[in-house]
Amino acid sequence: MRLTSSLLLPLLSTSVTSSVHFALYKPDGILSQFVNNGKLKRHQKMLPALPSVHRLDCAKLMACGRLDEMSEGLILLTTCGKMSRAVTYGLGEERKKISKEYWVEVDGNITDEAIEKLSGGVAIGEGEKQYVTGQCEAWRIEEEPSHLTTSRRRKIRDSRHGPTSWVAVTIKEGKNRQVRRMTAAVGFPTLRLVRVRIGGVTLEGLESGDIKEVTTDEILSELGTAAQMALNDDDTSN
Structure with missing residues (x-):
């Protein structure tokens, strides 16, 4: 699915209480952010604004595993704070790294x-x-x-x-x-x-600018079942 302002419309069929995760193929020349912090140069571009659909506030989507402006490839978007921290800092007391x-x-x-x-x-x-x-x-x-x-x-x-x-x-x-x-x-x-x-999510099947929904199990597959269970179905403790 191509990266556009309506890219989430066919994807978000979940209820407001569920966490959702997406794999985005970031093109080069685009910043890994949705919000203008007032420091952008004239030529710089952000990720496009995302709509609020199915009663889910898409402004709560976090980009974890950011890339600099000229780098390309996989970025994970999630509504789950625990997933964002797991990808960035590791999971559990042992800080198992992805x-x-x-x-x-x-x-x-x-x-x-x-x-x-x-x-x-x-x-x-x-x-x-x-x-x-x-x-x-x-x-x-x-x-x-x-x-x-x-x-x-x-x-x-x-x-x-x-x-x-x-x-x-x-x-x-x-x-x-x-x-x-x-x-x-x-x-x-x-x-x-x-x-x-x-983790277990790759660019396979994606072209530059595409996005797809992914699961907790896919992201954490290399950490084993215990790690997956730690985040799976834990949607209310974001």
Whole structure:
């Protein structure tokens, strides 16, 4: 379903007491927010306003797992505060983290050494604010993802300016612009970043600008049954 101001009309058939979650394929060049905070530049665009339908106040939809303006890919929208906190900070006393997978086009042909450094953790930031990322999964994507070539509104750059390559990175942290800072730290600046998965929810079946309803079980599938039960049917404690 295409991202428009009426995108939720056919989706929200649930009662006001139920929590709902949506997977949105955010295009590049759009901010991960619905409300103008007065700080937008002239060229910047927000996500379109959403209507209130079926007695559900869509203004209560929260974007969890935000992306910066020029990044693309999966964002979760939810009316459940507990789900928003689980995606952002982890679930339960043990703070079990939900993984997020990114496909990243970098400047140059990324090396095995750089991928190994990404996997082991790298220092990002400067001075006293320096932070060492945790271990993560990183691997080279051998062929350019063909299904992503038409999703971006602007071309990254002309091939005459040198080669690019793709790497997949899966993390459970969420520092500001973390993946971009990680690839820069190993010598391969990010040119394009697409988040393809949050937990058990992927971009499969979505094109840039599309949205679909997803379930609690789908989002939390990697954390096991206990985690799913902790949020499932807990709609009144948002």
